[in-house]
Amino acid sequence: MGTSRHTGGSDAADEGDAESDGDAGGGFPPGPSGLPLLGNTHQFSRDPHGFYETLAGYGDVVGYSVAGQDMVTVLHPDHVERVLVTDADSYGKWQLQNFGTSFAPNGLLFAEGEQWRTQRTLAQPAFQLDRVRAYGDRMTAFAHEMAAEWGDGDRVVANERFSDLTLRILADSLFDVDVDADGRGEAITRAADELNRRADSSSATAFVPEWVPTPANRRFKRAQADFADAVDELIAARRADPEGHDDLLAMLMAAGEDGEGMSDEELRDTTLTFLFAGHETTSLALTYTAYLLAEHPDVRERLEAELDDALGGGPPDVLDLPALDYLDSVCRESLRLYPPAYVIFRETREPVELGGYRIPADTKMTLPQFKIHRDGRWYDDPDAFRPDRWTDEFEADLPDYAYFPFGGGPRHCIGMRFARMELKLVLATLLQRVRFDYVGDEPPQPTMAASYQPEGDVTFRVERREG
Ligand code: HEM
Structure with missing residues (x-):
């Protein structure tokens, strides 16, 4: 300092x-x-x-x-x-170590120089267009399963449910793992919560170095250790049974076998990074979009009409997305007002x-x-939620970096395509089946945590659209 x-x-x-x-x-x-x-x-x-x-x-x-x-x-x-x-x-x-905290310093998010370049090159194929498209059906299927569990009038805590959903999608697509099956999901979600709490800049703990044994720091360390254990188990399970997988984890691990590429520590940190960065962000985007739609019935109705017309009640497919212009504008506008990664450091x-x-x-x-x-x-x-503003002319006039929810330049979000597609497929699936009525008195208050987490829960009453 x-x-x-x-x-x-x-x-x-x-x-x-x-x-x-x-x-x-x-x-x-x-x-x-x-x-x-x-x-x-x-x-x-x-x-x-x-x-x-x-x-x-x-x-x-x-x-x-x-x-x-x-x-x-x-x-x-x-x-x-x-x-x-x-x-x-x-x-x-x-x-982040400079502020007395650390999270996966050798993972893709924080690595620098050659270490970063190697990891990014290894991970990149998992995010190419054809690959990401192949994840689409599972995104839709998991969203469908979740919607099927909700009865008319049920109350759902969106930030929790969407976090479960996006973690499930991510773990399945990139790590070929069912997080529900073995309780790993809970360790990951809890660690993400603690990381957010630890980083919340309005909390007293944000500037206390991690080594100071406050109760919050102890909780944070325990949660991080459990998260790391869950990831170690995941890697060990894969090492024991490496055949037949063609996913991000396989790409990252194959790189280590010929002595090049990743050390065990890097592999663990990068896996941690993907599991955290790849699910919390999209879950927040879903949560805030559901809130914005609940507060803007005119937008919601127009979106429902677009979905009903284009999909006729069927499951959305990646190939349907280009026709869903209004859905695209809604997502853009939501990421503008509530960017899950709210600040770039x-x-x-x-x-x-x-x-x-x-x-x-x-x-x-x-x-x-x-x-x-x-x-x-x-x-x-x-401050107004106006998806209509996203016309071609408006975008042509907008300075490039007046809108950058996924960052920019060499360190831009590697998961951008994945996230955009997931956001749209999940919304297209859910909104054909349910409406979300917001039950809070006040709008969700975003906090400056590790991501733009709302303070407290964001709860909706679900209204079913179909029988
Ligand atoms: C709405 C969802 C998402 C948002 C808003 C978002 C936002 C961002 C931003 C702004 C950055 C740049 C950070 C910087 O420059 O310091 C970033 C980087 C990153 N994101 Fe995302 N992200 C999202 C979803 C995802 C998903 C789904 C994944 C993985 C599947 C992912 C993995 C990563 C990784 C690994 C990096 C670091 C890339 C590097 O430094 O090379 N993100 N993200």
Whole structure:
């Protein structure tokens, strides 16, 4: 941890308390002042969304400090493009260990350099178009099974049910494993919950290093250990019975056999990464989409009409998707308002220039989709759910990185195609059979956890559309 440039502000530092210790002439970017040592940590953890609102008042490249780290937030699509794409080599992944926590450091999400390149190359074939298409039938079948269990008037906790569903789909498609059969699913879901709780920036634990034996940290470590055990068992079971599998795990393991490719640790970390990154995100997208449809009956009815017309009550197929334009717009708009991966983290590898400011090496950066996706400069009525806005003309005029739910550049989401298809096939299956009526008094409140988790459960009353 370096000495923060943003710890020398006044004690009265508050959200509205502007300080400009940077200047557009090439210094560190300006931003809100903070307390000695703590920087802006208290403002951030008290109200992370409000804090980002404050940052936006300082411009498109904003400097501040959290937990002793200099931080920069980027709020303009052109700067996002520079960081993720044009100058991608100058920006590394933000290694979470710096904040006292670790999750699968040798997996695809956090690996760097040659290690990352090797893993990405090994995993890529599992996400090619023809492969991903082949997963479609199972996505539809699992969604159908879930809908069949729901009776008219049942209450369902969407974030839980969708998490079970997406984990089941992912484990089946990429690891040829039935997570329901042997209780592994529970260890994985619990670890994902703990990881989210641990990372929630508004919780007191977010900035306490992992080695401090708080009850939350102990729970987190135990859950991580169980998750790792579940993955070790999965790998051991496959090693004992390697024949007849042609999935992501087979690709990753085959690479290790000739002495090239992955160590056991990398294999475990990458498997952990896929199991986590590949199910929580899509589950959140389903949860928020169901909520948005429940609150917008006009959109829901139009979507139902499109599905009924195109599918006539039958199971959707990958080949049906190109005809489902409105479903595509609904998913796009939902990922705009509630991007499950709500912020992209980077760290400068060398001094860089961005937006007229100088940013030293080792500065942490955030590129917040949740904020840029709701910027009135790019979106009319930015908080409104309006799938209709996604016309060809609108997209042609939209700056490239005003919308980036799956990131961009070399580290963009490897599962993007898989996730988009899953989202659409699951929705097309469910919405032909059920309606979701939201039963909460308040809209779901997204939290800044490891993903954009709602605070508490998102519960719906299910209404069956067919007999
Ligand atoms: C709606 C669902 C999803 C969203 C919004 C999402 C979003 C993202 C984003 C924004 C990144 C880039 C992170 C960065 O640049 O630091 C990313 C990376 C990644 N995602 Fe996804 N993702 C989703 C689904 C999936 C699925 C289904 C899988 C796997 C099957 C997956 C696996 C990964 C992996 C392994 C990476 C790291 C890639 C690399 O660094 O090379 N994601 N995802």
